[in-house]
Amino acid sequence: MAASESDQAGQEYEHYEAVVVGCGPGGAAAAARFADHGVETLVLERGTEAGSKNVSGGLIYAEDSAPYTIDDLFENFREEASERPVTDYKIHNIAGNKVKTYDLTDLHEHDTDWCDAVLRRPMDSWLEQRVHEKTSETGGGVLTDVRVNGLLRENGEIVGVTCDELDPITADVIVAADGVNSELARDARLMDWDEPDEWFQGVKATVEMDGETIADRFEIDDEEGVAHLFSGDLFDDVRGGGFLYTNEDSLSIGTVFHLDSLVAEQAEPHQLLDSLLTHPLLAQWFRGEYREREYAAKLVPDSKKVAHKEPYRDRLVLVGDAAGQMQAQGPIIKGMNHAVSAGALAADAFVVSRGNSDPESAGRRYAKMLERSGTMDKLRPRRYDVARTVGERDIVANAVDRVLESPIGSVAVGNPLSKRAMKRAYNSPFLVSMLPDTSTGYVTLPSIIGEEHGRTIHWENEVEPPTLEERIGDLTYDTDVGNPHIRLQDESFEASGDAVYACPVSAEDFGGGCYRSETVKTNGSEETLVSLDTQPCVECGTCAIVADTEWEHPRGGKGVEYREG
Amino acid sequence: MEGRMRSVVLTKGVPDFSEGAVSFNEEGHLERGKTPTVMNPNDEVALEAALQTKVRHGGHVSGMSMGPPGYASVLEEAMESVYADDSYLLSDRELAASDTWATAITLCSALEKYQETVAEIDLIFAGFKTADGETGQTGPQTAWALERPIVTHVLALDIDPDERVLRAKRLVEGDVDEIETVEAPLPCMVIADPEFSPTYRKASHRLTHKRLRGETEERAADHEAHLTTWNHEDLNLDPDYIGLDGSPTIVSSVDPIPKAPSEREATMIEPDDGEGMERVLEELQPYAGGD
Numbered sequence: 048m049a050a051s052e053s054d055q056a057g058q059e060y061e062h063y064e065a066v067v068v069g070c071g072p073g074g075a076a077a078a079a080r081f082a083d084h085g086v087e088t089l090v091l092e093r094g095t096e097a098g099s100k101n102v103s104g105g106l107i108y109a110e111d112s113a114p115y116t117i118d119d120l121f122e123n124f125r126e127e128a129s130e131r132p133v134t135d136y137k138i139h140n141i142a143g144n145k146v147k148t149y150d151l152t153d154l155h156e157h158d159t160d161w162c163d164a165v166l167r168r169p170m171d172s173w174l175e176q177r178v179h180e181k182t183s184e185t186g187g188g189v190l191t192d193v194r195v196n197g198l199l200r201e202n203g204e205i206v207g208v209t210c211d212e213l214d215p216i217t218a219d220v221i222v223a224a225d226g227v228n229s230e231l232a233r234d235a236r237l238m239d240w241d242e243p244d245e246w247f248q249g250v251k252a253t254v255e256m257d258g259e260t261i262a263d264r265f266e267i268d269d270e271e272g273v274a275h276l277f278s279g280d281l282f283d284d285v286r287g288g289g290f291l292y293t294n295e296d297s298l299s300i301g302t303v304f305h306l307d308s309l310v311a312e313q314a315e316p317h318q319l320l321d322s323l324l325t326h327p328l329l330a331q332w333f334r335g336e337y338r339e340r341e342y343a344a345k346l347v348p349d350s351k352k353v354a355h356k357e358p359y360r361d362r363l364v365l366v367g368d369a370a371g372q373m374q375a376q377g378p379i380i381k382g383m384n385h386a387v388s389a390g391a392l393a394a395d396a397f398v399v400s401r402g403n404s405d406p407e408s409a410g411r412r413y414a415k416m417l418e419r420s421g422t423m424d425k426l427r428p429r430r431y432d433v434a435r436t437v438g439e440r441d442i443v444a445n446a447v448d449r450v451l452e453s454p455i456g457s458v459a460v461g462n463p464l465s466k467r468a469m470k471r472a473y474n475s476p477f478l479v480s481m482l483p484d485t486s487t488g489y490v491t492l493p494s495i496i497g498e499e500h501g502r503t504i505h506w507e508n509e510v511e512p513p514t515l516e517e518r519i520g521d522l523t524y525d526t527d528v529g530n531p532h533i534r535l536q537d538e539s540f541e542a543s544g545d546a547v548y549a550c551p552v553s554a555e556d557f558g559g560g561c562y563r564s565e566t567v568k569t570n571g572s573e574e575t576l577v578s579l580d581t582q583p584c585v586e587c588g589t590c591a592i593v594a595d596t597e598w599e600h601p602r603g604g605k606g607v608e609y610r611e612g
Numbered sequence: 613m614e615g616r617m618r619s620v621v622l623t624k625g626v627p628d629f630s631e632g633a634v635s636f637n638e639e640g641h642l643e644r645g646k647t648p649t650v651m652n653p654n655d656e657v658a659l660e661a662a663l664q665t666k667v668r669h670g671g672h673v674s675g676m677s678m679g680p681p682g683y684a685s686v687l688e689e690a691m692e693s694v695y696a697d698d699s700y701l702l703s704d705r706e707l708a709a710s711d712t713w714a715t716a717i718t719l720c721s722a723l724e725k726y727q728e729t730v731a732e733i734d735l736i737f738a739g740f741k742t743a744d745g746e747t748g749q750t751g752p753q754t755a756w757a758l759e760r761p762i763v764t765h766v767l768a769l770d771i772d773p774d775e776r777v778l779r780a781k782r783l784v785e786g787d788v789d790e791i792e793t794v795e796a797p798l799p800c801m802v803i804a805d806p807e808f809s810p811t812y813r814k815a816s817h818r819l820t821h822k823r824l825r826g827e828t829e830e831r832a833a834d835h836e837a838h839l840t841t842w843n844h845e846d847l848n849l850d851p852d853y854i855g856l857d858g859s860p861t862i863v864s865s866v867d868p869i870p871k872a873p874s875e876r877e878a879t880m881i882e883p884d885d886g887e888g889m890e891r892v893l894e895e896l897q898p899y900a901g902g903d
């Protein structure tokens with residue numbers, strides 16, 4: 048049983064050596080390492096089961112150069128918790144019905160030991176079981192349905208956590224692995240939620256397809272899987288792209304866009320997903336059959352901009368999305384692997400600095416380990432910082448776009464010689480890491496490639512994706528009636544209207560979503576106001592950035608419950 | 613470990629009154645043979661109170677029930693939900709048709725036998741009342757027979773094992789509902805109010821709860837190995853004082869309450885019946901002003 052520690056007022060708190068908040072891959076890795084070191088570890092997870100709050104594309108990588116991989120820490124991970132390995136990796140450059148496909152397997156295999164598709168509910172719930180077994184042996188365990196809502200401080204110093212469901216708990220080290228909307232990172236003032244250009248937003252459909260059909264239509268065997276990426280003009284001018292990954296008996300199909308671009312274009316995320324789902328290119332795999340198991344959404348930090356270089360304060364360390372550790376550059380999206388490295392390193396850092404009276408010694412060592420292991424340079428490549436200053440200046444970008452779109456530029460990219468060069472460029476990890484985040488890389492270039500080199504697709508796509516209302520209707524919720532977790536601070540359209548479009552479960556002229564706009568007549572003048580109903584909320588956090596809200600997670604076990612994730 | 617609590621939970625099987633499960637004959641009498649038996653819903657609350665005690669203070673919980681051999685399934689259900697350690701079934705033809713008095717005498721004898729042959733009891737838990745009899749008498753009568761203090765309508769419970777004192781919040785219903793805080797010495801009997809809800813605000817308590825759940829799954833799968841059945845001879849009871857013969861209550865007759873006739877008249881109109889829909893609009897017209 049846990050020892051107790053008391054504050055000045057004589058209040059007795061429960062105490063654990065380590066408290067880990069969140070049981071995703073980052074939290075699981077930290078907890079597993081703590082347990083390996085014999086540290087008494089309590090893991091607090093707000094979902095009713097780990098994975099019920101989690102969404103990813105999702106591919107999990109094991110990099111050759113990584114300090115830790117998930118199968119290092121959890122035996123039989125690949126056999127028991129993941130879906131198909133990615134054995135074939137392609138990108139499709141799309142211009143209308145014309146498509147040019149490049150094989151990206153070389154890029155994909157760079158520094159890759161293995162890479163598997165995963166669904167987060169089955170994966171994370173499997174991890175939870177393992178973590179509970181391991182941590183139970185050292186006097187702790189995993190508790191679900193518990194939401195950590197903030198930090199416990201003594202004399203201004205962080206010493207523990209506060210929860211909705213439990214009395215405050217003190218710890219020698221606190222690992223915040225509470226995801227992209229980390230309440231602890233915000234409480235510690237290590238992260239803010241202000242700039243849309245620091246984030247991506249993804250939406251995903253998990254689509255039913257039995258294993259035999261997958262093997263047949265993607266021309267793979269049982270032990271193989273594919274990853275397809277999609278870019279070009281099928282998303283109009285919104286910067287981002289699409290993906291399709293094969294699971295054991297389903298497909299993960301989604302789209303990921305820069306949040307600032309979604310906002311600027313007033314694009315509806317679910318409609319962009321539908322643009323992909325209904326593109327003729329996908330008809331060859333659907334053959335007119337489409338059953339969506341789950342619609343999901345996630346906010347993704349752009350590590351190039353927000354990965355925290357010193358992700359600690361006092362006894363608190365941040366891990367994974369909570370620290371902005373999500374690498375998205377060009378077609379590569381890597382998050383879970385970095386969370387695993389970070390979580391394990393954070394635990395190691397605590398153990399080697401244990402006994403040091405300076406409460407920040409573990410955090411400092413953790414930051415150093417992130418640096419030395421090369422993890423930080425993957426998250427925030429130095430060459431990107433250099434390239435960005437040039438590439439993202441609008442003038443330069445526009446000039447490049449204009450040249451590419453001009454007859455001369457198109458000819459240059461369309462030149463048979465450049466065909467090979469283009470594929471090589473796509474497969475260069477070095478070049479890809481420098482791609483600026485303008486529409487050049489996402490829209491202009493792929494469209495020209497598609498237009499100049501592409502072959503016209505003649506399939507008819509007859510798929511009709513579910514409406515947003517049907518998608519919301521199919522999700523499972525345990526609504527905390529009368530206790531909304533988001534409050535709208537400013538209901539003017541100027542302050543919060545962007546959420547009507549950018550929220551993945553809201554849409555213009557749709558009354559069943561979270562955010563709705565309505566025109567109100569007052570004293571002869573008209574005003575457009577925004578209203579909020581949190582019932583359909585999928586807890587992605589988009590509105591916390593694009594609207595003026597007071598945003599918290601729902602209480603433990605409440606809110607949306609993903610079955611696939 | 614210091615402060616371990618020995619608890620016995622009294623539970624009863626009742627007909628499943630839920631829609632679709634319950635069966636009535638033409639006269640409106642309950643057909644027990646055709647209606648499945650489930651644990652009395654109020655007992656679940658008593659079980660929660662016993663579980664909270666075990667989680668917080670450690671110890672042992674036994675489930676106890678009087679009824680036909682089929683009630684073993686109710687005790688098994690109790691074991692699963694309360695993580696009970698073992699079950700005691702008081703089952704015998706001589707015990708059939710007991711009223712609350714005869715039941716209390718039987719339960720009292722069983723609890724005394726438990727104290728003599730198994731262990732000293734610190735706490736006895738029971739539900740508020742049963743869904744079939746609705747008397748709410750058996751618990752208090754049992755406490756009286758045992759000469760133990762009883763705390764009823766318990767909403768929240770805290771035990772000080774060192775002082776051997778129970779502190780409870782209890783609901784006092786009246787013109788104005790009040791919540792009373794009372795203390796009672798152990799051993800005593802606790803009747804949980806249907807509003808009782810267990811609280812686990814410590815991580816260590818929740819971890820214990822989770823561990824017990826894991827352990828119980830295995831035990832409940834082999835319930836018979838943990839079940840002890842006692843008949844009236846085991847309890848040294850005189851057949852004249854138990855069962856039907858020992859029951860002073862006489863139920864002379866049971867009258868079904870007739871359903872109130874519907875006072876409203878309904879007219880059905882199909883949505884594509886244009887003429888009918890117009891009549892609906894006409895009928896609604898006078899109210900359209902919002903008055």
